[in-house]
Amino acid sequence: MSSVLYSLGRWAVRARRLVVAGCVVVLVLVGGAAGLLQQGLSNEVTIPGTESQEALDRLATTFPQVSGASAQVIVVAPEGESIEDEPMRSAITDGVEAIGDVSQVAAVTSPFDELMPASVSDDERATLLTIQLDGDQGSVTDATKDALGEEADALARALPDGAEAQLGGQLFSSELPEMTLTEGIGLLVALVVLVLTLGSLVGAGLPLLNALLSVGASMGLLFAATALGPINSTTPLLAVMLGLAVGIDYALFIVSRHREQLAKGLAVDESIARATGTAGSAVVFAGLTVMIALVGLGVAGIPFLTTMGVAAAVTVGITVLVSLTLLPALLGFAGERLRPKPSRRARRTAARTASAARAAATSSEATRPRALQPADGADTATTLPEQKPNRFFTGWIRAVTKIPALTVALVVVAMGALSYPALDLRLALPDAGVMAEDEPARVTYDLVSEHFGDGFNGPLIVTGSIVTSTDPVALMNEIGEEIDGMPGVADVPLSTPNETADTGIIQVIPEGGPTSAQTEDLVREIRAQHDHFLDEYGVDLSVTGFTAVGIDVSDQLGDALLPFALVVVGLSLILLTMVFRSIAVPIKATVGYLFSVGAAFGVVSLVFEHGVFAEALNVSRTGPVISFMPIVLMGILFGLAMDYQVFLVSRMREDYVHGGSAKHAITTGFQGSAKVVTAAAIIMIAVFVAFVPHGDMNLKPIALGLAVGVAVDAFIVRMIFVPAVLALLGEKAWYMPKWLDRLLPSFDVEGEGLARELSLRDWPEPGATDAVATGDLEVRGRSGLIVGPVSVRVPDGGTLLVRGDATAPVSAFLLAVAGRLKPSGGVAKTAGLVLPERASAVRHEVAVVDAAAEGGHPAEAVRRALRDKPRVLVVDATETVGDLTARAELAQAVAGAQHAGVAVLLGSTGSAATDLAPSGTPVLDVGPAARAERRSTELDHPANVTEQEVRA
Known part of the structure; x- marks a missing residue:
């Protein structure tokens, strides 16, 4: 691997104009394909094989009036008045008629229609107009949505003073996320950290350019791929966030290695090739682990999540490819400008050394052969004194390893305390209730909760075949009355067969909101009575609707979490054993990864469930987090954790293998890599945190969890827990049975093979x-x-x-x-x-x-x-x-x-x-x-x- 990458880096430098030109051509082609092929993003969530989805698919054939997407218009009369008052009544009637004429609208309920009555509040001050549309949520056009908005606004204007009409409901329960200036703050922080770490504006700009170009190419491919199938609207933001983070970090590792080699006097072209071969090998390994974990999201068996994982994995893959080709070419253009300049102290020391050497040479000039004297005007090499280890990191590693057992115990207790709130973490698909409070859909949501109850924001549909019934109307009324008596049911406003009397539906209004535990319990209770309804009425009932689909998504993701965790943990153990040729190091690294995941889940629970710092982080409503947050966070964090494990511990292993003692190798390895790992972690945290304050509510908990997970993994697990465990184990940390060493393939992430090959070049x-x-x-x-x-x-x-x-x-x-x-x-x-x-x-x-x-x-x-x-x-x-x-x-x-x-x-x-x-x-x-x-x-x-x- 390292030898191949060395050759690739050398070629990229020599053909740098061709590489840059090729990159520009690829970006233009990808951008053109995106513009021509893109079909837009989707907020629809389907989950094949679940009861709710199968029932919804059947309704699309037997009862299309209730199977498609829906919207709501809530109309509220002024304080002390009623919707029955004449000004209100005529405005509502005209509004219902106008809305019914909008394209794709199948039906609209009205409080004054006996056949399709709209819900009316107990005080008759508010009514809830339900709009049923043809087709699912993904097939409703933007033109239809805009037309509905215009008609709702016209209705609001026609109402008397003090009254209001707001449009919302399922169709508007989620919005397409957008990039804001807030996300740019993360890039500014990254730039500052890069300048401080690399000491050069040119060097700092290259990782940023590397990340931006990688993300640009990835986004072009992603939007072009919408022609092949629907892609969830959260997918691009997740890919952007991840692409920026790993793009900057991967480039940082290569550029920093290049500058280290330049400081030792290596030629530019040779240094770039070696940096690509050594640090590039670690980048390939780190990128592969992230990609494998992301593709592993398919374990859940949910199409939109699989698409999300594949899209993010492609972004990481493109980032790795750009880091190994375009970045070496750009480094070649930078040339000598990246060579670190010696400090004043180093220059004074070098000058004194050179002066002493010249004095000694002058005193022995008479006895030295003339052929050995440098020619007039020839340059003499100046050897700079070896850079001293950073005092801060030296003190850090000494403090951590002084009493390793105490350090390990403190970390375990702290991680346990931080992970404990994760026990309260609840999952659900977000609804309009998590939007900003001034969003029209959120205003509608709050008004519905105020005048009708939380359950009207997430009604359930209970459906079944009644083809054998001789009195379908009476049958549906009986089933509806029994369901109405169940605990947790607020109302059953509708129990009716379809026009052909072969399918019946019952609309159930729960007492709790769409994402409440009370509603989840009600869905499970109705399903638990399946056999009873089959025996009593001969009807095979299923529970569906937007709320039930969300519950099924959460349940299936929850069931997939353990198998996915086992896959990730097993993969972690195998990969790390291959890299570090040790038994203890992979086990310790995997335990540390679990600490990071637990801490991330715990902090997310504290913020989104318990409201800690919720207002500061612009969390509009506490409650369950997006269903796929745990599995996505585990997958991404696994790859990032492996990054830091490889870049930090591989230096320790390298020093140990080259003859150092186990304890000394911890210190030297830490000093050699801690600075770069610290900079990389700060950059990643800054990028992730930038997506939290004004981020999409689907992405917000993921971004916060990743920021916390990276911080914990880099600064607590890898820089405290790992060195302490290694110090505690001593020589045993690097033990590996010979039979296992022969069995497992070797993955040279530090380029030891390349170093040996270069040493044997002649x-x-x-x-x-x-x-x-x-x-x-x-x-x-x-x-x-x-x-x-x-x-x-x-x-x-x-x-x-x-x-x-x-x-x-x-x-x-x-x-x-x-x-x-x-x-x-x-x-x-x-x-x-x-x-x-x-x-x-x-x-x-x-x-x-x-x-x-x-x-x-x-x-x-x-x-x-x-x-x-x-x-x-x-x-x-x-x-x-x-x-x-x-x-x-x-x-x-x-x-x-x-x-x-x-x-x-x-x-x-x-x-x-x-x-x-x-x-x-x-x-x-x-x-x-x-x-x-x-x-x-x-x-x-x-x-x-x-x-x-x-x-x-």
Whole structure:
């Protein structure tokens, strides 16, 4: 991974004009597609397979008058007057008639119509006109909504002074969210943090530009995708919020690594390539974890949530792609402007060092050869003193790890206390009651609650087939009367069959509001009586309506939360075990993630359920939060938590693996990464918090939860809990069973493989073009050493005979240099590629033929392998070719490979296959006997080994 990204970064720098031009073209194409294809966003929520949705689908066929979207107009007479008074009566009658003429309106109730009566308050001061529309909420056009608004305004003007008419209801219970200037505050905070962290306006601007371009491309694709199906209106804002946060952070990690390398004197192009290969590997890992978690939202089985997760995952994927291609190109344009300038103190120190060096050189000039003196006017390199660790973070890590058991205990208690309010968290689909108090739909909602009761804002529909009934009207009245007597029912204003008398509906007004626990209990109680109504009346009843759909969505999301959590936690353990090669570190990291999730849920509950700081955060009404908040928050926070875990703890692991003690590695690793992690966390928190004050009520709890979750995860879990646990465990923190280490693939997020590859760039000598080169190569099996140490060089087009006294050593060596078997020690390069880091690329350059598997006639297999034009050909088990004709054909095929410039390695057990290669071809002996012979030779020349090795 790191090697591929290194090459990608180097290419992006060299082709930076092409990369930028390509990005501009892509943005133009995506923007054009969005403009031509976009069909608008939807606020409709459907959930296939639930009782409410299936009943609603049936009503669309049997009783379309009540299955479509609906709206309400509440008319309130002046204090002390009644809707029956003549000025009120005539205005309402005319208004009902005008509303009925609006396109897509199927029916309008009226308080003066006996067939379709509208609800009237007990004091006859208010009436609630119900508007039934053709089709579902997504099919109602903006023109119809505007026309309804105009007619409602006309009705209000026609009413006498002191009266009012307000339009609202289900159709207007949610609004399309919009970006405001408030969200821009998060970007300003991010800019300030970036300037302070990177010390450069150019460097600070690049992460912002990276994020904005990524979000722009993502939004274009998202709006173009509306041509394929409905997309919830919350989806773009969620994608924007997440894209801005990760876009800035991912770019920050790469840019900060680039500047670190520039400060050490690395050339610009090389530094960009290395930053892309090292920090870019961590970015890929972090982005993949976020994407997997977001796509995992499909576990809930709810289409709109799956679409939301996929859209957000695509945004993150585009952000990663832009960070690995466009950002290196932009860094190339920035050039030397990003190289940190030494401080005055550093310059004075460097000047004194250079002066002392010149003085020493002058005093010895007479005795120094002239050739070693620098030419006149030549630049002399200045080595800056190593930067001292940040005192603040040094003090932080010492305080955290001084008494680690106490630190861990304090964190556990604090996280438990912060998570406790989450037990009160309730979920529901938001209605007009959560809108701003001056919104027309919210005004209608409040007026309905005031004059009719909360339940009129969320009526239920109980429906069933009555095709076998002989008296459908009487049947519906009986069922309606029984439901009316249930606890929690405020009224049953309507119990009627449809025109064909095959389906009946009962409108039930609950005592509680649409999102109240009382209404949820009522829905469950009516459903619990299903068998009773079936036995008593022969009717298979179902509960549906906008309120019931919301309850079913919440229930299904709640049921999916545990499986999703298990998937996320399981994924966390596996991925982190792959990265950190440890048992304790992944478990500790996963526990920390659960702390962050619990704290986020707890704070959201405190604000939205209990009203703590609700007014300051512009929360218009306390109560349940959006149903998909927990599962979305868990998915996104999982990926972000893995970001900080990787960027912080991987530095600690790197220092530990390179020979430091476990305790010292905690300190050095923390000092090396804490500054960047702190800046990244502050930026993310600022972006998320900016969506809280004036954000959409669907997004507001998610944004607040993410801000709290990131703050807790970065500053408490990763920077306090994690170091304390590592200090408490000591060396045991990095223990991993050998069998598990062999079983799990490795994910090099710190670019250790790239560092090794760069260090071996000029091995075995500068400009070498060996097809195969090994230095003390060893291959170990479960029973011990199979091959090694072996040092050999095979030039391009050369031939090597590999011989051993057993089959295993020969095959092991050949498979190792062919990239099919992982070496356990030493150095190996095949086709100029370092093993095992570039094993996948080596496998494309090396063809392997097992003569034993070819029935003793491998020549044709060799010729087939050569069609792919490999650089190296390996033929194993040549001793199994016993037929003289077959050996002659094989020798001819090998000669053809050599003629084509392919290096050939021939393996055999016993004697070397000298008849298959030209005379004088070198022979390499591998296996136990060869090792014993080499060991004897070394002991005959003690100067080649250390005293300890001789004694051993």
